[in-house]
Amino acid sequence: MHTLKASKSSRINFLIKLKTGLCAFMFMLISSALKAQNDIATKEALAEKVYLQTDRSNYTLGETIWFKAIVAQAKDNVPSALSGVLHVELIDPFETVVGEKLLDLETGIANNYFDIQNFYSPGTYQLRAYTQWNKNFKSDFIFKSYLSITEDKALNDVVQKIDADDQDTTRFLFKPELIDSTTSSKFDLELAYDDRVKKQVIRKNSSGYFLLEQDFPEGTAWVHMKLITESGKEWSESIPLSQPAIDIQFLPEGGSLIAGINNLIGFKAINEKGKGVAVTGTVYDEANNVITSFKSNKLGMGRIYIFPKPEASYRVELKEPHEDLKLSYSFTDVVEKGSTLSVNEVGNNLAVLINSTQFVNDSVYVEVSSRGLILGEIARKLKAGKQTLMFSKESLPAGIIVFSLKDQNKNPLAERLFFNNLEIEALPIDFKMAKSSYKTGEEANLEFSASGIAQLASASVVVIPKELGNDQNIWNYFMLSSELRGTIEKPSFYFEDTHLVKPDELDNLLLTQGWRGYAFNTALDEEQMNVLPEFALGVEGAVAALFNKDKMKEGVDVSLMVFGEEQSFYTQKTDSLGRFNFLLPPMEGRRVRAVLQTKNDAGKNRNYTLSLAEANKPKIQYDRTQAFFKQNNLQSKVFQQSESEGASDSFFDYDPEVNQLDEVVISNYELTPQRQKVMDTYGKPDVVIDGRELESKENEYNRGLYGVLLQSFGDKISFQMYQDSTGVRYQKAVVTGGMETIVLVDGIPVLDDAYQFLPNLPPSEVKSVEILDGITKNFMPLYRRVYPFKDTQSTPIQGCILAIYTYSGNGLYTATKSKGILKTSIPVFAPTKEFYIPKYQPEKSALGPGDNSVSLYWNPDLKLKDKEVISLNIQNNEIPGTKTVRIEVIATNGRIGYKNIDYEVKD
Structure with missing residues (x-):
């Protein structure tokens, strides 16, 4: 029996050590020390997991997305003390960031919200979060989830995909009047597919219909459409282009299908939308003999056993779900010699079985690791190609364990992932409710406590309609989803609260998705970690010689003035590479004004080249299979009617010349990328x-x-003349006519707190000034971006744009020149707000204004001590149905608790 425990001394406290050092030398010193540690198997052990809990998964326009953020050490799920700043973004289906927040992390914990503006397009939005430190680990540790945002009324058939005679052409029928009754003869359309975006104007044809025929490249699976009416209303929809299809993969345990031994093979079937689909089928050999039959679970996963012959070939035929369509697939190739590694649960132990036709009596090694940390390595000599090792389950951490088989030269032979289920690792939550059924408007009382908390824990409680619940929760995220690449479909399928109820199904998941998708797989010395953690708010940049931007200036005095609620002043000298990095105290708001100034040793201002570090955001990766879509692959009733009437102006009298971009011709006008962007988004200049x-x-x-x-x-x-909240007076441009005027510099909107810098722009730096008078196209979202804190009801649908183009082409701050001075604004932490619950008044027919019209209760910031009882009062609203209480807990030592309870509300 083998007992493995990673000692506390070997699990180095890297994250806390790093936070005490703020210079690159200390960072390199610690990194070098890390490489010397032999218990760290992969680079990802040093990453941070990020988890966002939202109050629910579906919203309507005008509501609020409430969320709690947890940032934890990837190696042990302990809340991280490393990063002090979390970046959270709300991304629309067109991969545009429509909302972003900086969160002030307190030992890895924070909470905030996004208000869903009324001008947002309905569709599926991505919510993503990341720390600067996690940019060292590609996209594996960037949190992503998807939320549905709909209008307060259901809309059907705004876009219909309809049959066309030509199979290479796809036809669409649009009904923009369903979203905007003022639609007359045209609307703007954006098409996104295969990493490209096309924009055109759709006009009503002679029969009075809005039609589009489009040829898509072969293999295009999805097209995302955005309709924009002349009054600025928008509608987004993702539509699959591929016909119903099934892809099935067979993945041998350990990695290879080996001749001469019995092989366990996991399989997974997905449809054209990337979702698991239940299948049944048969495996045949080359002589059409039946080898075995199989049936998957509802998520398309299962397992089979095969004893293959050398040089044999196999194929698979599916019988369901398409009985009328014969689906045939090739099978995994057979290798003549190889090694397998199997893991089976035997009581409180794990049996690891080695079976090899490649080695007979040789020595091999079995390495055991968890979340990138090596727990131990055991050498054994094979006997006739076989060997069995036994491990105590309690000697291993809970969660995914990796068993790796290596030859005597430590070359990898096979790998197996196994979920070690230890009930004692979860925080038990005791929950009591006065009764299981309530009347509408009645207050519900509940109590809960958690035991096993060593010091302190952070808890959140949300109460929502059952049908709006998230499938992902704190337990299945930290224990499962965060350690496997790709999206885990229905992670709660395997658990009830923290109890593993479908161990065999979970093992099938690890046999398939875990086969090539384990997140902890990069050697520690394989790639450099060049991005430092973000401890706090800060301003960083570099100073170079005036006429040589590549000649960095060491020892230059840089001063920073920050104009927040109080004016602050900081100074430091540039390092040997000309860099500076100011760390700032916590400040709340959106942005604050700042001025940087450089001086030489004599204390005189010097006109050095002063630049700020660019905010390098991770590339947006939007999973189209998550997008909301409807497939209306049918003959339109309108089409059938027009066919029967035999009208000459047929529904399908499609004239491609009708749907062309409005042509813009301005003499001697150079259409730069910045001008093209403004013209495409807002229109041509007047x-x-x-x-x-x-x-x-x-x-x-x-x-x-x-x-x-x-x-x-x-x-x-x-x-x-205007005056901002800090007392600063500035000039605001107004195009003649008096309508609201927004300023763009090189196509970049100037935010309200930066308007003070515009009057003094040097004319010598300006290439042109252009006026767009009385535009409606995209003006509302532009206004909300510039003025995010103004009342949404006051958002104008029409306005003007003053477009300034500079020779630098990079926006306002690169065009502002003063001797040794750089004026800018810096982002600060987003303020929080409380979830407001109105008191129920029986004599009134409705609740007063509040946040609990759908989500009944939200509290993300409860502090828990061991066995401390928390009492809560939940105000039910007037909507009957099943309600769900979700409690999520994480302790300072990384232990996790989760509880899900339902109760009824009746009229």
Whole structure:
């Protein structure tokens, strides 16, 4: 019997050590020490897991997404003390970030919210979160989940995919009047597929229908559409283009299908949407003899056993779910010699069986690891190619364990993942409710406590309608989903709370998705970790010589002034590479103004090249199989009617010339990428002022861009004085006519707190100034982006844009030049708000305004001590049905608790 325990001393406290050192030298020193540790198998052991718990998975426009964030050490699920900042983003189906927050992590814990604006397009949105430190680990440790956002009324058939005579052409029928009753003769359409985006105008044909015929490249599986009406209303929808199909893979235990021994093979079947699908089928050999039959579970997974012959070939035929369609697949190739590694649960022990036709009486090694940490390595000599090792389950950590078979030279031969189920590892939650059924509007009382908490734990409680619950929870995420690549379909299928109820089905998952999808697999010294952790808010950048941006300046005095609620001042010298990095105290809001200044040794301002580090966001990876879609692959009733009537202006009298982009012709106008972006998004300019003309108008009486515009082009634009919340006065541009005016610099919206920097833009740096007068296209989302904290009800649907293009082409701050000075604004932590629950008043027919119209209760920040009883009062609303209480707990030592309880609400 083998007992393996990783000693506490061997599990190095890297994360806390790193936080005490703020310089690159300390970072490199610790990294070198890490490589010397022989219990760290993979680089990913040093990563941080990120988990977001949302109150539910479905929302409507105007509601709030409440979420709690947990950042934990990947190696042991202990809340992380390393990162102090978490980046959270809400991404629409067109892969545009529509909301972003910086969260102030307190020992790995934070909570916040996103308000769903009324101008958001309905569809499936991605919620993602990451720390700067996790950029060292590719995309494996970037949290992603998907939320459905719909209108408050169901809309059907806005887009229909309909049959076409030509199989290479796809036809669509649009009904934009369902989302905008003011739609007249045209609307804008964006098509996204195969990493490309096309934009065009769809016009009503002679029969009064909006039609599109489109040829897609072969193999295109999905197309995502965004309809934008002339009044600015939007609708998004993802539609599968492929016909119903099934893909099935057979994956041998250990990695290879080996001749001459009995092989366990896991299989998984998925449909054209990437979802598991139940199948039944048969395996045949080359002589059409039946070898075995199989049947999957509802998620398309199962297992078979085969004793293959050398050089044999096999094929698979599926009988279900398409009985009328014969589906045949090739099978995994047979290898003549190899080794397998099997793991079976025997009481409180795990039996690891080695079977090899490659080695007979040789010595082999079995390495045991968990979350990138080596727990031990055992050498054994094979006897006639076989050997069995026994391990006590309690000597191994709970969760996914990796058993790796190696030859005597430590070359890998086979690998097997196994879920070690230890009930004692979970935090038991004791829950009591006064009764199981309540009336609408009645208050429900509940109590809960958790035992086994060593010091302190963080808990959250949410109460929602049962049908809106998330399939993912804190337990199945930290113990399963976070350690396997790809999306785990229905992770709660395997567990009831923290109890493993389908061990065989979970083993099938590890045989298939875990076969090539384990997240902890990069050697520690294989790749450098070049991104430092983000301990706090900060400003970092570099100083270079004025006329040589590659010549970095060491020892330059850099001062930073921050204009938050209180003005703060910081100074430091650049390092040997010309870099500076200011760490700031916590501040809340959206952005605050800041000014950086450089001086030489004599204390005089020097006009060095001063640049800020770019915020390098991870590439957006949107899983189209998660998107909301409808497949209307049918003959339209309208089409059938028009066919029977034999009308000459048929429903399908499709004229491709009808749906073309509006042509824009401006003489001597260079269509740069920035101008193209603005034109595609908002429309063509009505006024274009050349930058050379602006520069020629500047004199000692009207310096700065706004001064020149006011003096020489006052008939087209005026300026009004405003004062922000900090008392700073600034000029705001207003296009003649008085409508709300938004400023873009090189296509980048200027946020409200940066308007003060616009008046003094040097005309010599401006290539052109352009006015877009009275636009409606995309103006509402642009306004909300610039003014995120204004009342959404006051958002104008129409306005103007002042588009400024600079020679640098990189936005406002690269165009602002002062001697040794850089003006900027920096993001700060997002403020939180409380979940508001109104008191129920029986005499009224409805609840007062509050947040619990759907989600009844949300509290993400409960502090728990061992066996401490927490009492909560839940205000039920007027909606009857089954309600679900979800309690999630994580302790400071990484132990996790989860409880899910239902109760009824009746009229």
